[in-house]
Amino acid sequence: HGFEYLPRLNIKYNPSDQTVFRLSVGKAMRVANPIAENTSYFASSREFEIQDSLGVEVAWNYGINLTHCFKLFEREASFNVDAYRTNFENQVIVDIEDPTKLKFYNLDGESYSNSIQFDFNYELFDRFDVKLAYKINQVYSTYDGEKMLAPLVPENRALVNFAYSTTHSNKWMFDATWNYIGESRIPYHPLIEDNKTVSDPFYVINSQVTKKFKTYDVYLGGENLLNYKQENPILGGDDPFGSNFDASIIWAPVMGRLIYTGIRLKIN
Numbered sequence: 001h002g003f004e005y006l007p008r009l010n011i012k013y014n015p016s017d018q019t020v021f022r023l024s025v026g027k028a029m030r031v032a033n034p035i036a037e038n039t040s041y042f043a044s045s046r047e048f049e050i051q052d053s054l055g056v057e058v059a060w061n062y063g064i065n066l067t068h069c070f071k072l073f074e075r076e077a078s079f080n081v082d083a084y085r086t087n088f089e090n091q092v093i094v095d096i097e098d099p100t101k102l103k104f105y106n107l108d109g110e111s112y113s114n115s116i117q118f119d120f121n122y123e124l125f126d127r128f129d130v131k132l133a134y135k136i137n138q139v140y141s142t143y144d145g146e147k148m149l150a151p152l153v154p155e156n157r158a159l160v161n162f163a164y165s166t167t168h169s170n171k172w173m174f175d176a177t178w179n180y181i182g183e184s185r186i187p188y189h190p191l192i193e194d195n196k197t198v199s200d201p202f203y204v205i206n207s208q209v210t211k212k213f214k215t216y217d218v219y220l221g222g223e224n225l226l227n228y229k230q231e232n233p234i235l236g237g238d239d240p241f242g243s244n245f246d247a248s249i250i251w252a253p254v255m256g257r258l259i260y261t262g263i264r265l266k267i268n
């Protein structure tokens with residue numbers, strides 16, 4: 001692919017012992033592997049259209065980070081903010097806007113992403129940690145001359161995590177995570193009910209309990225405890241060889257509640 005100059009600048013500044021500020025600017029490149037990176041779309045009747053001579057993906061990245069540690073009610077706490085912007089000079093576009101085709105071609109127009117994430121960590125009381133996080137993610141690309149939000153990418157996400165251990169040696173450990181997944185754009189497909197163009201927001205709760213022994217751990221956990229599932233994730237399933245068959249337009253869990261248990265051995 002020839003010579004490519006990739007400058008990068010990283011700056012770190014500590015205005016105090018409790019605060020860190022970071023700044024990064026740089027150019028990056030990668031060789032896309034569109035087939036290997038998009039195998040989920042193969043579960044469909046789409047026809048492949050791959051442009052000749054797909055170019056190297058090249059982008060400029062800009063990011064800032066602020067981390068501040070402090071005392072809250074005499075206990076340790078930290079606050080973190082990340083903000084990033086990526087502008088693509090070239091990108092291999094994965095186009096699923098036509099329900100009968102899967103197209104790969106070089107970017108012709110704008111493509112960029114903006115993301116910002118807030119994190120808060122706090123020890124509410126002894127051995128009980130709380131983590132809160134919220135992320136806003138806007139990803140735009142140009143599809144056949146029209147700039148649109150990238151499909152199936154939620155714009156908003158949130159997380160709440162609780163972790164507790166009964167003693168300093170962690171004989172019992174409890175962990176629970178609540179996830180919020182916001183709306184995302186749904187590409188057009190004739191079999192999507194009511195011509196739905198935006199997914200519904202939903203919640204996913206995962207939890208695990210662990211009992212620690214000297215040489216092994218026993219754990220019991222659950223995933224997707226609210227049993228939330230995407231309705232009709234397989235479009236055209238009654239005609240799997242028809243032109244409308246598509247099992248790739250997925251924006252929510254397709255598996256329901258999962259309960260699991262196991263033993264973890266320690267071998268010295």
